[in-house]
Amino acid sequence: xxxxxxxxxxxxxKTIAEYIKTTQYDIRRIAVERNxxxxxxxxxxxxxxxxxxxxxxxxxxxGG
Amino acid sequence: xxxxxxxxxxxxRHFVLKEIGVSGQKKLLQAKVLVIGAGGLGSxxxxxxxxxxxxxxxxxxxxxxxxxxxxxxxxxSSGDVGVDKTLSAEKFISRLNPDVRVILHNAKMxxxxxxxxxxxxxFILDCTDSFESKFLINDACVLFxxxxxxxxxxxxxxxxxxxxxxxxxxxRCLLGGVPPRDGSITCSSAxxxxxxxGVMGSLQAIEAVKYILDIGDLLVGRVLRFDALKMQFSAFDxxxxxxxxxxxxxxxxxxxxxxxRAEYEGTGCM
Numbered sequence: 001x002x003x004x005x006x007x008x009x010x011x012x013x014k015t016i017a018e019y020i021k022t023t024q025y026d027i028r029r030i031a032v033e034r035n036x037x038x039x040x041x042x043x044x045x046x047x048x049x050x051x052x053x054x055x056x057x058x059x060x061x062x063g064g
Numbered sequence: 065x066x067x068x069x070x071x072x073x074x075x076x077r078h079f080v081l082k083e084i085g086v087s088g089q090k091k092l093l094q095a096k097v098l099v100i101g102a103g104g105l106g107s108x109x110x111x112x113x114x115x116x117x118x119x120x121x122x123x124x125x126x127x128x129x130x131x132x133x134x135x136x137x138x139x140x141s142s143g144d145v146g147v148d149k150t151l152s153a154e155k156f157i158s159r160l161n162p163d164v165r166v167i168l169h170n171a172k173m174x175x176x177x178x179x180x181x182x183x184x185x186x187f188i189l190d191c192t193d194s195f196e197s198k199f200l201i202n203d204a205c206v207l208f209x210x211x212x213x214x215x216x217x218x219x220x221x222x223x224x225x226x227x228x229x230x231x232x233x234x235x236r237c238l239l240g241g242v243p244p245r246d247g248s249i250t251c252s253s254a255x256x257x258x259x260x261x262g263v264m265g266s267l268q269a270i271e272a273v274k275y276i277l278d279i280g281d282l283l284v285g286r287v288l289r290f291d292a293l294k295m296q297f298s299a300f301d302x303x304x305x306x307x308x309x310x311x312x313x314x315x316x317x318x319x320x321x322x323x324x325r326a327e328y329e330g331t332g333c334m
Contacts, residue, residue, distance in 0.1 A: 005298075005300075026243070026246070028243035028244060029239070029243050030239075031238035031239055031287070031300075031302065033300075033301075033302050036303070036304065037304060038233065038237055038238060038302055038304065038305075038306040040240065040306060040308055041239075041240040042240075056300045056301065056302065057300075058223065058238075058287050058289055058298075058300040059221075059223070059289075060216060060223055060238070060239055061216045061217060061218040061219075061221060061222060061223065062193070062194055062195040062198060062216045062218070062243075063104070063193050063216055063217050063218035063254070063256055064101050064103055064104055064105045064106070064190075064191050064192050064193035064194075064215070064216060064217060064261075
């Protein structure tokens with residue numbers, strides 16, 4: 001199980017990009033941190049989530 | 065600096081706060097804060113910075129007040145439609161607090177002028193309405209070592225974080241770069257709740273005051289997200305900068321704003 005924003009999810013083995021595609025997040029307007037480190041966008045389709053990982057995902061909007 | 069009797073009365077509610085007091089008020093009166101964007105976020109930020117007695121408040125905006133602004137840009141009034149936003153905001157501030165010296169920058173912030181503008185201030189507020197301008201402000205603050213408050217708002221949601229040089233991630237660490245424009249989202253079609261913009265702008269003013277007074281915990285390495293429909297605040301911790309960040313990382317590719325000009329150009333509204 002992988003913890004995403006505090007919630008346990010069964011997404012072991014998926015890349016970050018694969019997981020995000022299953023959500024409502026716009027992949028171009030989010031920041032992702034895995035186990036305390038920011039994941040650069042270029043790595044979203046390379047990082048494979050594993051048991052015990054902890055992700056923080058936050059969306060950004062640009063209006064003012 | 066000596067506080068007048070009138071100031072003592074005006075700021076009396078600050079004096080009794082142990083985190084502020086007379087010495088804190090003096091710091092505020094000597095501080096210089098720049099607000100870029102006198103719109104939805106900027107209105108609230110400017111009103112509260114002025115009320116708090118920020119000594120010098122800079123306002124950067126190139127736009128004029130339009131009727132559709134007044135649903136949320138509460139520093140302007142119906143009689144100001146057609147007037148420069150900088151002038152309209154200055155008028156409000158002068159009536160609220162004559163202790164505040166207002167400096168107007170009636171221009172769009174660009175690669176060619178932003179360094180000069182921000183150099184005169186202690187703290188910057190990004191109250192702009194596009195990712196292009198948000199990244200320009202971010203990169204300028206990183207390159208020229210200025211602390212700033214980032215915020216954004218659309219519909220009923222917003223986020224805010226604070227950048228202090230060398231102390232935490234910048235916007236580019238988190239987002240990488242300006243997201244490609246999504247043709248389906250436009251200013252007028254997405255909409256925004258006025259008071260939600262007010263909440264985020266007020267939070268930005270709070271961060272500016274805390275920075276000046278060196279009190280409390282700043283949103284450095286922390287993104288606070290607000291959902292007005294669910295009435296929830298959520299905090300996300302990103303304590304470390306991205307060592308590969310193109311502007312603040314170990315081997316920055318963006319060493320001057322001019323190098324990256326194309327990324328910053330584009331029209332407003334997300």
